[in-house]
Amino acid sequence: MDALLLSRIQFGFVISFHVLFPAFTIGTASWLAFVESRWLRTGNPVWRELYFFWQKIFAVSFGMGVVSGIVMAFQFGTNWPRLSEVAGTVIGPLLTYEVLTAFFLEASFLGVMMFGWGKVSPRLHFFSTCMVALGTLVSTFWILSSNSWLQTPAGYTMVDGIVHPDSWWQIVFNPSFPYRLAHMALGSFITTCFVIGGVGAWYLRKDVHREAGRKMLLAAVGFAALTVPVQIFVGDMHGLNTLKHQPMKIAAMEAHWHSEGEGKGVPLVVFAVPNEKAERNDYEIAIPRLGSLILTHSLDGTFDPLTSVPASERPPVVPVFFAFRVMVGLGTLMLLLAWVSAFQWWRGKLLQSRWLIRGWNWMLPSGFIALISGWFVTEMGRQPWVVYGVLRTADAVGPQSAWMTALSLGVYIVGYAFVFGWGVWYLVKIIRTGPKPHDPAPALDAGSHTPARPLSGADEPLEER
Numbered sequence: 444m445d446a447l448l449l450s451r452i453q454f455g456f457v458i459s460f461h462v463l464f465p466a467f468t469i470g471t472a473s474w475l476a477f478v479e480s481r482w483l484r485t486g487n488p489v490w491r492e493l494y495f496f497w498q499k500i501f502a503v504s505f506g507m508g509v510v511s512g513i514v515m516a517f518q519f520g521t522n523w524p525r526l527s528e529v530a531g532t533v534i535g536p537l538l539t540y541e542v543l544t545a546f547f548l549e550a551s552f553l554g555v556m557m558f559g560w561g562k563v564s565p566r567l568h569f570f571s572t573c574m575v576a577l578g579t580l581v582s583t584f585w586i587l588s589s590n591s592w593l594q595t596p597a598g599y600t601m602v603d604g605i606v607h608p609d610s611w612w613q614i615v616f617n618p619s620f621p622y623r624l625a626h627m628a629l630g631s632f633i634t635t636c637f638v639i640g641g642v643g644a645w646y647l648r649k650d651v652h653r654e655a656g657r658k659m660l661l662a663a664v665g666f667a668a669l670t671v672p673v674q675i676f677v678g679d680m681h682g683l684n685t686l687k688h689q690p691m692k693i694a695a696m697e698a699h700w701h702s703e704g705e706g707k708g709v710p711l712v713v714f715a716v717p718n719e720k721a722e723r724n725d726y727e728i729a730i731p732r733l734g735s736l737i738l739t740h741s742l743d744g745t746f747d748p749l750t751s752v753p754a755s756e757r758p759p760v761v762p763v764f765f766a767f768r769v770m771v772g773l774g775t776l777m778l779l780l781a782w783v784s785a786f787q788w789w790r791g792k793l794l795q796s797r798w799l800i801r802g803w804n805w806m807l808p809s810g811f812i813a814l815i816s817g818w819f820v821t822e823m824g825r826q827p828w829v830v831y832g833v834l835r836t837a838d839a840v841g842p843q844s845a846w847m848t849a850l851s852l853g854v855y856i857v858g859y860a861f862v863f864g865w866g867v868w869y870l871v872k873i874i875r876t877g878p879k880p881h882d883p884a885p886a887l888d889a890g891s892h893t894p895a896r897p898l899s900g901a902d903e904p905l906e907e908r
Contacts, residue, residue: 464508470635482681641807
């Protein structure tokens with residue numbers, strides 16, 4: 444293993460952790476805004492209990508997202524200095540805009556949201572929650588703009604091998620940005636939705652916190668039934684955009700090696716074991732012409748196969764091919780579960796269906812798995828480019844030695860295992876304990892008092908009840 448491969452592995456390891464927590468906090472922040480609005484509207488104390496319960500989960504996840512994000516930023520300077528040198532004139536300002544907008548907005552209202560219960564009016568507290576939720580979406584906007592520019596660069600000129608911005612409008616709203624932003628935002632919401640539904644289903648299975656579990660499950664079913672079909676539609680539009688700008692990524696996703704000939708279309712490969720050396724698929728199961736129908740909306744449409752470019756210009760086919768099918772397979776299961784659950788809810792039999800409740804419990808981590816799989820497709824699929832068509836990944840790596848990269852990777856693995864191991868353990872403990880009754884906020888004119896402590900963990904052990 445050389446420094447380039449180890450640096451790629453390290454980047455993949457770090458981003459696999461980092462993408463989970465910001466995506467989860469994006470959905471959780473909006474869920475908190477919804478829950479608090481329901482409490483303000485109905486006065487039902489169960490909604491208030493749910494708010495403080497999920498506020499703890501949000502706080503821990505937000506902290507772990509910030510920690511992993513800092514490490515991500517370090518990597519650009521330590522492992523990929525050439526990327527910073529060539530494209531820093533674009534990446535740097537975009538990340539700065541995130542700090543000046545999203546981070547400042549979140550920092551201004553996060554303290555009020557976390558510790559202002561009883562210190563400010565309920566309406567101001569709700570406004571603060573909404574601003575934190577908005578801040579997470581603004582952060583998503585700038586991060587996806589930066590990453591999308593790496594995928595479909597626009598609005599620049601090259602001067603002496605360095606990117607010089609020409610049009611910030613074209614840079615920010617580059618060709619793939621709208622599709623990727625919508626796909627990622629919906630993916631974050633759906634990931635959180637299935638966590639909420641899974642936790643609610645688990646409470647119903649264990650016959651604890653039944654009212655809270657019922658509200659969580661029904662909210663998740665309603666949201667998933669509406670948004671998962673939209674996500675599939677957005678994913679299709681994103682795929683068409685990718686076919687236009689990154690055809691080899693699509694060819695790798697479909698393991699499309701050779702042209703089928705004029706008028707024969709492209710089959711949809713349901714399953715295969717791509718053989719990159721022989722440039723073929725082993726054990727292939729394919730449906731004729733369906734690939735053309737999905738990707739070109741025509742039965743005899745075609746697109747460039749992998750063999751249309753040299754092997755050095757192709758992304759790694761095996762991981763892209765299987766990661767894409769994991770993502771699509773989980774999305775199909777999500778749609779099936781959501782629609783069957785919605786139908787049983789309409790019939791009044793959802794909460795009596797033992798298998799549907801268990802299905803939501805089993806599907807709790809599905810959003811996280813689909814999210815990581817999607818990022819694998821996105822990042823591996825643009826290889827061998829780090830800035831598509833501008834800078835190759837092999838040319839962006841720094842002069843660090845292989846042993847130094849391996850040492851830093853080992854430190855990351857040990858450090859992440861400790862930090863995120865304890866963080867996930869603490870989240871599990873909060874979830875197993877469940878929502879608790881919360882004292883009403885004292886009157887604002889009752890004098891000074893200690894603010895709420897949202898990070899107070901549960902005192903109960905983790906043993907099964």
